Amino acid sequence: MSTSSAVVAFSGGQDSTTALFWARQKFSKVVALSFDYGQRHKIELESAKKICKLYEIEHIVLPINTFNAIGGNSLTDNIAVSSEKDKTLPNSFVPGRNLIFLTYAAAWAWNRQIFDLVTGVGHTDYSGYPDCRQDTMDSLSQTISLGMDAKFKIHTPLMDLDKAQTVKLAQKLDTLKALAWSHTCYNGEFPPCGTCPACILRAQGFAQAQISDPLLHRDKYT
Amino acid sequence: MSTSSAVVAFSGGQDSTTALFWARQKFSKVVALSFDYGQRHKIELESAKKICKLYEIEHIVLPINTFNAIGGNSLTDNIAVSSEKDKTLPNSFVPGRNLIFLTYAAAWAWNRQIFDLVTGVGHTDYSGYPDCRQDTMDSLSQTISLGMDAKFKIHTPLMDLDKAQTVKLAQKLDTLKALAWSHTCYNGEFPPCGTCPACILRAQGFAQAQISDPLLHRDKYT
Numbered sequence: 001m002s003t004s005s006a007v008v009a010f011s012g013g014q015d016s017t018t019a020l021f022w023a024r025q026k027f028s029k030v031v032a033l034s035f036d037y038g039q040r041h042k043i044e045l046e047s048a049k050k051i052c053k054l055y056e057i058e059h060i061v062l063p064i065n066t067f068n069a070i071g072g073n074s075l076t077d078n079i080a081v082s083s084e085k086d087k088t089l090p091n092s093f094v095p096g097r098n099l100i101f102l103t104y105a106a107a108w109a110w111n112r113q114i115f116d117l118v119t120g121v122g123h124t125d126y127s128g129y130p131d132c133r134q135d136t137m138d139s140l141s142q143t144i145s146l147g148m149d150a151k152f153k154i155h156t157p158l159m160d161l162d163k164a165q166t167v168k169l170a171q172k173l174d175t176l177k178a179l180a181w182s183h184t185c186y187n188g189e190f191p192p193c194g195t196c197p198a199c200i201l202r203a204q205g206f207a208q209a210q211i212s213d214p215l216l217h218r219d220k221y222t
Numbered sequence: 223m224s225t226s227s228a229v230v231a232f233s234g235g236q237d238s239t240t241a242l243f244w245a246r247q248k249f250s251k252v253v254a255l256s257f258d259y260g261q262r263h264k265i266e267l268e269s270a271k272k273i274c275k276l277y278e279i280e281h282i283v284l285p286i287n288t289f290n291a292i293g294g295n296s297l298t299d300n301i302a303v304s305s306e307k308d309k310t311l312p313n314s315f316v317p318g319r320n321l322i323f324l325t326y327a328a329a330w331a332w333n334r335q336i337f338d339l340v341t342g343v344g345h346t347d348y349s350g351y352p353d354c355r356q357d358t359m360d361s362l363s364q365t366i367s368l369g370m371d372a373k374f375k376i377h378t379p380l381m382d383l384d385k386a387q388t389v390k391l392a393q394k395l396d397t398l399k400a401l402a403w404s405h406t407c408y409n410g411e412f413p414p415c416g417t418c419p420a421c422i423l424r425a426q427g428f429a430q431a432q433i434s435d436p437l438l439h440r441d442k443y444t
Binding site for chain 1 (some may be wrong): 224284285286287288289291292293316318320321322325326328329331332352353355357358361362364365366368369370371387
């Protein structure tokens, strides 16, 4: 285990929860950083809070009011989530979102002299989001290092894993109980709607890993 | 002149005003984008509004509440501006500020299919800010292009100019009248305090260019 600290960009979703548990094994101290960016569904932030409380992880929530002002996507505006495959990018793409999240995480970490950042993004099932690719993360890592005159490293433990492999990693890291409290559904529903692209992807991953999704029987994990 | 549009990151200060006028000559349409990031002094945003109104330039103000939440610098917190030269970075450095501004500008521009961004940053007089260097801007340009799957270009017309050369460029671009309404003073004062690092740098530039600062006799430019 490294003796240094890390800041994890933590949405309260399946992937960032797994990334958070990966970071807990790798770093001596972990801070989870969530963003209140005007999500249509506050249930995501509630999941993040619940998981950090359960595992006694320091949790910081930073407000972001700017994406709402920029607008034009289904995660902050009242637009139906697109699941069409014929578009270049789904309308759940918030331009610049991961770049902004990680740059803010770096700014927050810089003030505390922490230079290891962890994110749960992955290119395998990335729904066409260009800000989830390794080359984007490598470039961003260089940009924040140059821009803040520091040596940042962005860790992407899920980058090359498909959803089934992510589920298996979560099991290995003893994350299943935490995943019972994670949130995935784009429609902000619990129990999950089961029909949005995010729910379908999550269900496929658990099915392929032959593990039952703890979210569906949360009462067993209280 | 290019037939394309550009978005200019516009603070209402001397440099971004000059960059805005540079962009007006280069692009057929220019949008000025300002950020309300909890500056201690709203006079900067008022300058930006006044200049855009005078010259009939489309002006967008995006709110940013996150820097205040991150804290720890003299531009958003109630900390005296440091002018000490022995520190690595002055305490007016807001970590990630220019990276965030330009990434938001890119996100805003992306929604409107604009891919030319203009900023007034320069390394010559950059007060030790690492996010004002060309290598940072080059890396950021690559990061936003990868992250939004588009071909962005960040134009930095003042990058290699010292303050005197910037003043001469402003004169050449007929920007002096607009500069009468620009704001520079870190202490938010008008008439400017004359003693903060920003006021001193501005005064030196005009003195070296042998041009009288129009800000000091604004009444002549109404």
